[in-house]
Amino acid sequence: MKALITRDVDQYGVEEVTLDGPKAGELRIKMGATGVCHSDLSVINGTLPLGKPMVLGHEGAGVVSEIGEGVLGFEVGDHVVLSFAPACGDCHFCHIHEPQFCTVGMPTGLMLDGTSRVKKGEENLLVMQFLGCMAEESIVPAISAVKIDKEIPMEKAALVGCGVMTGVGAVINTAGVTPGSSVSVFGCGGVGLSIIQGARLAGASTIIAVDLADNKLEMARNFGATHTINGGNEDAVGKCKELTGGHGPDYSFEAVGVPDLMIAANNATRRGGTTTIVGVGKLTDSVPFNALMLSMDGKTIKGCFYGDTNFRSDMPMLLDLYRGGKLNLDDMVSQTYTIDEAPQAIKDMEAGQNARGVIVYE
16 A cells, blocks of 8 residues: 655655554554644654654544454444544543543554554554554554544545544633633644634634734634734734733634744733643743743633544534534645645645645545
8 A cells, every 4th residue: 555654854755565454453444535734744854753664644534444353333334533542431531531631552653552554565664643544544443433424525524533623622622712702813724723613613702813824814714713913914912902902812722833822822812811722842842931920810821632522422523513514624625635645735734735635545
């Protein structure tokens, strides 16, 4: 099969590899679509310090083609969305209804049993987040898959595997945005646009989008932003306050992973408001906050991992919202690619060209 592989920092390409069959507790998935996410780039450029060589891809949907020993609840032919955070249902975090933090396995690039399924000759390859789904086929833990309606197009379903789930979940699950409130979103890539959609779904009356690219701001308006700010041309924090009666938004979100932008998002937030950090920064970066104002401003600063999702219920819910016309996934897919065009899809994503690029398979 063909797969997109990164072998060193900033080096990646499509290669022919072989795939072993599923072992106990696993599924073989014939991929239908894979979203191209900034986290894939973070693996390529070393921001996410994962091992290499690695098959990329962690946002996908496909069809079950083979079932490993002991797997219940799936049949060959089922359509599924994949979660990059498997949830065992039995650990401490699963029991306290925080399955996004499930401790079943750390993403080392190997499967849950500590072995590899993808090979290049005699060479074992790692896979991203137990999935490595930027490939024609993928072996995945059954606890990383959720069944979906077969009528939903794969290129739309794939998006809820990461970007849309992270963004909408940040609004609904993490921050708890309330109807009639004001929201600012710093960074309007795929996750930022999904945060905007989540704010619209939550009933926010003022949704302020901040970015440096006018094309991203135009996309933001399409997805529900009521105001847009080009941070390269004007003071984004000051403008956010101006648009909210001088106080600042009730809720602010950072969706890029840049320390200065995290500080700006928090500075924009009103006293007593909530700042949610969704973007993934570098392991070596730190974010300083004023020790006096942390107390005096009374703000809540939250981290958000994967939209604090319970993916088995949240992903079907998002797809129901899509089918009901309330969640716009159609316009999120701004360009599709073949697996051979995957390197170009990465470049286009890095250039900020798409809301979401999606690789679609035969």
